[in-house]
Amino acid sequence: MRATTLETSTALEPVLARALLFQMKRIRFVEEEIARRYPEGLMRCPTHLSIGQEAVAAAVGAVLRRDDLAVGTHRAHAHYLGKGGSLRAMLAEIYGKVTGCSRGRGGSMHLIDLDVGFEGSTAIVGNSIPIGVGLALAAQLRGTDQVSCVFVGDGAIEEGVFYEAANFAVVRRLPVVFLCENNLYSVYSPLSVRQPPGRSIHGLAAAVGLATDHGDGNDVDEVYVKTAAAVGRVRAGEGPCFLEYATYRWREHCGPNYDNDIGYRTEAEYLAWRERDPVMLYERKLVAAGVFTEAGIDVMQVEIEQEVSDAFRFAEDSPFPEPAEAFEHVYC
Amino acid sequence: MTVSGEPRVPRTLTYAEAVNDALHVAMASDPSVICYGLGVDDPKTIFGTTKGLQTRFGDQRVFDMPTAEAAMTGVAIGAALGGMRPVMVHQRLDFFLLAMDQLVNGAAKWHYMFGGQRSVPITIRLILGRGWGQGPTHSQSLHAWFAHIPGLKVVMPTNPEDAKGLLLASIFDPNPVLFLEHRWLHNTMGSVPEGDYRIPLGKARQLREGDAVTIVSMSYMTVEALHAVDHLRQSDVHCDLLDLRTVSPLDWDAVFASVRRTGRLLVLDTAAETGSIAGEIAARAAIECWTLLKSAPQRIAMPDIPEPTSFGLTRGLHPRAEHIVAAVAALVGKQIGVDELVARRTVPHDVPGDWFKGPF
Ligand SMILES: Cc1ncc(C[n+]2csc(CCOP(=O)(O)OP(=O)(O)O)c2C)c(N)n1
Numbered sequence A: 001m002r003a004t005t006l007e008t009s010t011a012l013e014p015v016l017a018r019a020l021l022f023q024m025k026r027i028r029f030v031e032e033e034i035a036r037r038y039p040e041g042l043m044r045c046p047t048h049l050s051i052g053q054e055a056v057a058a059a060v061g062a063v064l065r066r067d068d069l070a071v072g073t074h075r076a077h078a079h080y081l082g083k084g085g086s087l088r089a090m091l092a093e094i095y096g097k098v099t100g101c102s103r104g105r106g107g108s109m110h111l112i113d114l115d116v117g118f119e120g121s122t123a124i125v126g127n128s129i130p131i132g133v134g135l136a137l138a139a140q141l142r143g144t145d146q147v148s149c150v151f152v153g154d155g156a157i158e159e160g161v162f163y164e165a166a167n168f169a170v171v172r173r174l175p176v177v178f179l180c181e182n183n184l185y186s187v188y189s190p191l192s193v194r195q196p197p198g199r200s201i202h203g204l205a206a207a208v209g210l211a212t213d214h215g216d217g218n219d220v221d222e223v224y225v226k227t228a229a230a231v232g233r234v235r236a237g238e239g240p241c242f243l244e245y246a247t248y249r250w251r252e253h254c255g256p257n258y259d260n261d262i263g264y265r266t267e268a269e270y271l272a273w274r275e276r277d278p279v280m281l282y283e284r285k286l287v288a289a290g291v292f293t294e295a296g297i298d299v300m301q302v303e304i305e306q307e308v309s310d311a312f313r314f315a316e317d318s319p320f321p322e323p324a325e326a327f328e329h330v331y332c
Numbered sequence B: 001m002t003v004s005g006e007p008r009v010p011r012t013l014t015y016a017e018a019v020n021d022a023l024h025v026a027m028a029s030d031p032s033v034i035c036y037g038l039g040v041d042d043p044k045t046i047f048g049t050t051k052g053l054q055t056r057f058g059d060q061r062v063f064d065m066p067t068a069e070a071a072m073t074g075v076a077i078g079a080a081l082g083g084m085r086p087v088m089v090h091q092r093l094d095f096f097l098l099a100m101d102q103l104v105n106g107a108a109k110w111h112y113m114f115g116g117q118r119s120v121p122i123t124i125r126l127i128l129g130r131g132w133g134q135g136p137t138h139s140q141s142l143h144a145w146f147a148h149i150p151g152l153k154v155v156m157p158t159n160p161e162d163a164k165g166l167l168l169a170s171i172f173d174p175n176p177v178l179f180l181e182h183r184w185l186h187n188t189m190g191s192v193p194e195g196d197y198r199i200p201l202g203k204a205r206q207l208r209e210g211d212a213v214t215i216v217s218m219s220y221m222t223v224e225a226l227h228a229v230d231h232l233r234q235s236d237v238h239c240d241l242l243d244l245r246t247v248s249p250l251d252w253d254a255v256f257a258s259v260r261r262t263g264r265l266l267v268l269d270t271a272a273e274t275g276s277i278a279g280e281i282a283a284r285a286a287i288e289c290w291t292l293l294k295s296a297p298q299r300i301a302m303p304d305i306p307e308p309t310s311f312g313l314t315r316g317l318h319p320r321a322e323h324i325v326a327a328v329a330a331l332v333g334k335q336i337g338v339d340e341l342v343a344r345r346t347v348p349h350d351v352p353g354d355w356f357k358g359p360f
């Protein structure tokens, strides 16, 4: 998808609108299928789902060029898919198969697809932040016009390495976009025990010297428009930026279940966010705008389900790596 | 050393409950003990180990923290200098790696580099992950790193009774202590006395007696060793099994005394082989007991590779009881079958038992 700067709504561009809706619905269905199949005990690794957070991944993925770079976190499925990462290779990785994107070494938290510039997601909070900045440094030094996108959560900005990396990016005016999905929690810890009231994350980033913007992370339109504008400025050499989007994870921090009953957040809070389901909101918008009919959306869903069930079959049918392979690639 | 004279009724607790009990006892007996870490007051209470602490002792003394391991370790040092006894916890040792400067350049050296004037009584609980695809950055056993740093104590209990007594000793020790809990031990059961009792740091526990081979072990490897030693007994091979409990300071007297008696040494370690505690023990035993050794010291540890995630790649990766039996059999020059031992294991290789269904 070519990056376009839109003043108004993506609904005015049917090709783009279709791509955004398709990607959101695809991510949703992949994640729902992982959740449904996880209890079979075949995906044997810690797995963090992005259900509820599809809009940011789809929009950012559509804004970025294929040769732009991205790094991610423990919760990376959506970012990887949004950037264009291979679904088959991702599922095979989660199943621990030799056909996985990391040959089974990394699992759900270590996704990579170099064909589309997805340079890796890592499992230690904050770990990939400076790596994304380093990718931007290389792009600047080599004179490419690539942008590096660093996906972070609201928890990751509490790590010192965020400030160190952001500061350097500002000093050197690096082509990096920090993309923060604020889903209000770090595991079961609400923002209130981690960050002071009345101080926004984007405000903090601005104080470090980053250009910032923020918005509704469940409105794919808004995320697309704001991100496209910001990436355009970064690509033009105006220096790094920080985008904060408000969103919400529907299921438990790690694993396939709902956990609103265990006490760290309320069912009412979850239901309020569910009312603002990013996929449903955009579907309704496009139907209202006449871009899609209900029937057209059903056709899209069938296409998605076919791709996803094919990818699960590929993952399940692929062999495990031989145990001896564990000893390869320690050094080059 | 036991500090209180109250009668102590043993109850059966899990390892996690024993840790929890120790924290309750410590906080009740000394108002300077504080407890923090990511998730200490969340619904999962760090696998149950911090259960009830915040309700009982309040959110001034028991609190969640920002995702900021480095700074919060320095904060613990400062709080300790200011008169508190902080107990921090990390759900994986790997997360604590962000704090190495504060630990190594700060906590470990404060007493020494300021001429012995100050002490840093902090306890840092670290959980060692294994299985269910914990993978390269959720499964590292880096106790040898810590033991390499003078000024740090490193504790690795195996059973519930020791977990409680050693944690109490760690909290009230004047030095910085790393307290490593293996995730596969949290659900193991054992009898645990009530009240305040402290097990001295630096003393191994002899779990089995025999004169064929000295087996030195720690943490989860001791569970495998117990299976192995009991299996070997059926073939009339009797081993000394020393559970180190503390890897720094290490109970050299106990190790050498046993090796002098058996003349044969097998060391087990949860960590990668090169640079391991197992290597250090093998080396020192060779130096100290050279003329009494009947064969070269042996060790069983993890291979020198990062731990992969895949169920396929972890098949046979971790040393188990049958490997220990085979190593002992080779040391004593006997053929000893392991089929029965292997057949007894009914759960897949990547979980400790039926209770473990992932995801971490
Ligand atoms: C350094 C470090 N500390 C703690 C953890 C445990 N952990 C895993 S995910 C996570 C939550 C991070 O929250 P956030 O950045 O908001 O991401 P979200 O899970 O909400 O997507 C934590 C604390 C870790 N992986 N690494």
Ligand SMILES: [Mg+2]
Binding pocket: A153, A154, A155, A181, A182, A183, A184, A185, A186, A187
């Ligand atoms: Mg979050």
